[in-house]
């Protein structure tokens with residue numbers, strides 16, 4: 349990257365690693381020094397900042413106190429876990445590999461298990477992978493934050509999936525080493541070592557795991573991690589927890605946390621598949637080579653920053669004028685669109701119509717456990733036909749539409765859809781992947797490019813060291829990076845971010861409740877108790893709290909907060925001005941751009 353045109357010095361890249369930098373926060377919750385001013389940045393600077401943040405996943409310089417993706421200890425653990433998967437692949441009877449998580453972590457569990465089960469089916473093998481997502485399949489497409497707080501629910505859903513199994517490799521994903529749902533599952537595995545081998549994937553050092561008491565439990569996430577550390581010495585449990593640096597938007601683990609989850613688990617599973625089915629034993633160098641291929645993905649993707657910037661600008665403009673962004677995708681890339689869109693609600697307080705994903709083939713292609721969910725409401729209508737019926741008739745030039753595909757998809761279908769969209773809006777863009785050698789769809793691609801305002805072509809060299817399946821996973825990661833940049837950048841341009849914090853964050857689980865309180869402290873400079881009080885007043889929509897309210901637990905607060913909007917911005921206005929809740933509401937109505945609103949009151 350041309351670092352000269354943007355002030356990304358080496359020290360800023362590493363500042364977060366200093367023991368004095370926000371010492372009370374785990375890495376996953378720290379604010380990234382690189383993005384301090386992202387709220388005032390142009391689209392082009394936003395993309396550069398995101399690129400620099402992503403580059404922190406693979407630091408050029410080591411010598412840090414943290415384990416990183418390429419650290420010896422991490423690579424060795426990946427090898428060990430891959431060997432466990434290999435054993436199951438070779439003798440799958442009564443065995444399972446389970447990937448489980450909440451929010452984005454659960455969505456990626458779904459994406460990864462779907463891809464590897466597909467690979468098994470192609471080899472005429474029976475599927476061994478299963479996913480669990482807190483809140484069930486509806487959480488694949490919408491924000492379901494509350495089940496994350498329930499360790500018992502985690503444990504019960506694991507038990508249910510594993511009924512009758514004699515050997516289970518359980519991979520719990522919690523980027524912040526914090527989700528009670530996952531802690532409950534890991535605890536259950538530790539209690540039944542004859543069946544379960546637990547693996548934990550996250551992006552904080554073990555001692556930074558969350559130590560908050562869990563309702564009805566004698567353990568915390570931290571105590572579970574400590575028990576796992578003990579067992580890890582004898583390879584009865586595994587911890588994969590490199591640091592990838594703070595997120596570009598503080599705590600937004602859908603970004604680097606999600607990318608690193610995808611990288612690590614795909615490296616493990618693809619190494620295991622190669623060992624089980626292609627006579628390529630799991631080896632240190634093989635793991636390293638795969639990790640390097642993903643590192644390269646970042647470079648290949650961000651080599652297109654100019655066009656990514658165009659997309660961010662277009663999407664930002666649409667959101668700014670109250671219009672929408674649609675991702676129309678094919679295959680697993682479409683799933684990345686669905687995932688990215690679903691995250692905009694909890695992350696930016698967005699409406700489901702603001703950023704929406706659609707997949708060719710709908711639920712048939714998604715192939716989720718619970719089947720079609722269209723009956724749950726319009727936000728669960730995800731097929732291209734749904735787009736054609738519900739959205740297309742209302743599209744204008746102010747809406748941004750992205751076509752997302754690869755040249756291995758049926759490109760003639762992409763041309764057809766592009767033509768139909770083009771009749772309603774000229775604000776149409778293409779994002780596609782192809783190998784350099786593949787010119788089979790060149791003519792159709794010309795048609796698409798003519799219909800589109802911009803075309804983001806990501807061309808890949810078909811290297812001998814990269815298998816076709818690894819290449820497809822690189823395309824997925826690349827798509828994830830582009831879409832994360834588009835949706836994050838667009839919301840930043842809309843004014844949803846203050847410095848690098850999501851100020852309009854939903855307060856719908858205990859992690860978000862704590863984060864909201866901290867944010868109020870940081871911005872207002874008031875003590876914690878005052879901030880929590882202000883937060884509770886906006887949650888319960890009262891100017892005076894009752895004893896009932898103050899004596900309730902955090903779960904009760906967050907259950908009430910589910911029905912509220914603008915909780916944190918309102919609390920902030922009350923704190924800064926001392927005004928009543930009603931006055932704060934009318935302030936915010938007059939100044940809906942949260943960043944500007946906050947600045948007005950701070951000055």
Ligand code: S6P
Nearest residue numbers: 451452522523524527600601602
């Ligand atoms: C984060 C996303 C959330 C998290 C979820 C699980 O950007 O909005 O849904 O994925 O809270 O977090 P964790 O730390 O357990 O993976």
